[in-house]
Amino acid sequence: MPTPLTPLFSLCAGGMFTFPLMSPTLAAHSKLSQPHLTTIILAGMMSQYPVAVVVGSVTDQYGPSVCTFIGGLLFVTGFGGFSMEVYSTVAANVQHPSQASFYRMVICFLLIGLGTVFSYCASLFAASKYFASHIGLASGAMMAIFALSPLFFSSIATHFFMDSTTGLLNVVPFNVFLAFVTGLVSAFVSIILRQLPPPVIVEMDSDAIASDSTNEEETTPLLVPDSEVAAAVAIDKPKYPSTIRELVKTVDFWLFAVYCLFILGASEMVISNIGTISESLPAAPYHSTLASTSSSSAALQVKLLSIANTISRIVVGPLADFVSPIASFLPSGVRTFPRKHVISRFSFLAGAASLLSLTFIWLAVGVHNQAQLWALSIGTGLSYSATFTVIPSLLSSLWGLQHLGRNFGFMMYAPFTGTPIFSYIYASISASHTEVGETICKGRSCWELTFSFSIITSIFSILISFMLWKRWRNKI
Known part of the structure; x- marks a missing residue:
């Protein structure tokens, strides 16, 4: 095995x-x-x-x-x-x-x-x-x-x-x-x-699927139990976009893409440059417990990012499945949930964007030495992984499972665009504040303007997530 x-x-x-x-x-x-x-x-x-x-x-x-x-x-x-x-x-x-x-x-x-x-x-x-x-x-x-x-x-x-x-x-x-x-x-x-x-992959042919659908219709009770009424709504099955042309014509696609560009782009900028961000700050006071846990502040930030990434992936996925179950459709056209739908899955996008906004605000106002940088690493790691964890399920709910791989790959062009934008903004501002003869910029001025811009884009991402939440209210 x-x-x-x-x-x-x-x-x-x-x-x-x-x-x-x-x-x-x-x-x-x-x-x-x-x-x-x-x-x-x-x-x-x-x-x-x-x-x-x-x-x-x-x-x-x-x-x-x-x-x-x-x-x-x-x-x-x-x-x-x-x-x-x-x-x-x-x-x-x-x-x-x-x-x-x-x-x-x-x-x-x-x-x-x-x-x-x-x-x-x-x-x-x-x-x-x-x-x-x-x-x-x-x-x-x-x-x-x-x-x-x-x-x-x-x-x-x-x-x-x-x-x-x-x-x-x-x-x-x-x-x-x-x-x-x-x-x-x-x-x-x-x-x-x-x-x-090779792994055994069982796929039913179209005749078997049709037969199963017929049997399910014949054995489906005429009356839905009261306990299931709240979780089943009779609607027509949605028509998903079958081509990329149809996909890019939807407003939801562009809202989702801009969200991913801002949140994932800013997060990967931090992940890529956390070492020089740390080097720009003075060393932590000698009595700081956090500072003494590692011989290198940059190494500590990488570890915190990794831990936050792992925790977020372990927690967010099962939690989203529990409180925001994915809908399925019965042959009769009834949309049903495996359990009670507590909150929209878009709330996880709103939460990730809100956490990233607060993280960047904390960096802008409360970080003056390396010992205080831990919140940036943890906040970025949690927001980044939470977003990535819910993207596949949101894509399948919005546009179906048939083209999930294609849609996911297409959506990944958002961070592919956003990461270099945020990274080169950081690099150019840092280079402009680097003293002559030095290779690493020193001081808060190296990144203050970059994160001020990132705060604005993160808040805008919160608004986008609420727009998507409202557009798909009680559906996802």
Whole structure:
């Protein structure tokens, strides 16, 4: 059984998200500026979205073992190549950033990003297909374990790869370690998965479905029990958009896309740059308990982000299913819920946007040293994962299951657009406040304007979520 294998590979798939630990070292030794650092991590973050549909198709056609092997190969090439580039700049003792080396670093992280999406899809779909009877639990478990990956690797980084004299991460040996571990695990998991029998997928043909529908109609009681009256409403089945042209003509699509652009774009900006945000602030007071829990503030923020991501994925999914059950339709055209519908699923979008707004407001008014930065990491992690967790169910409720994969992939172009917008706003403002001769900006002025803009977009996202909530009142 793949039970101990897919979680193992999923746990090793998030090495890219330890980049905030590498940023201070790259700035100090490779002389990379904030725009350089932002471009490198964006290459990894953004390379995932355009190919998600392709990777899903490869997994469906050739199985998870192929994607696992490809993911490992990309990881070895990416992490190994990145360590070589960093080593060359350190050995040469460069005083100015090498553009050629910078471009090669960008390519390396692009490969790492591709490796991440191959690995993530392989783990997710392997668990979902081998445990189809418990697909919600299986997929949720894989997502939660993947969210723990940055915590796993950042803990290893702080314990074994930190320079005790400078407090900086030894990037070269750490990336060699990442290349070795991900390559070894992917090879092992790929070989084992290839030996397993293919999962049994039972699909009923159209005649069987028609027969079942007839039988259900014949055995359906004429009177609905009183206990079920509140959960069943007689309406016509909705007509879902069958083409992309029909989809983009709907107002709901654009409202949802703008929400995802603002919330996911701003969140991924924080996730990508939490290391330099932390470096911009003065060290925490020596008596702070929180400050003493880690030798690096950046490492602490990565761990908090990972923990918040995991908790949100574990809690929000089952909670949404319980208080906002997805409607189903009986052959008679009656819409029914498996249990009482307590609140709209769009309330989770409103809650995520509200939490992110409060998080950014707290950063703007209450953060003056590194010990106070914990709220940014936790608030961003909770909001980001809560949004991602409810997106598939909202898409299926809005536009049906038949084209869920297509619609989900299409919606992912929202963060694909939003993340570079927010990230380059942050990078350009930070670079404009960096003193001459320095590579890392110091002080609150490095990011105050960026987060003021993010507060406005987050509040606007709250309004969008309420608009969607009102438009689909008592339906989703």
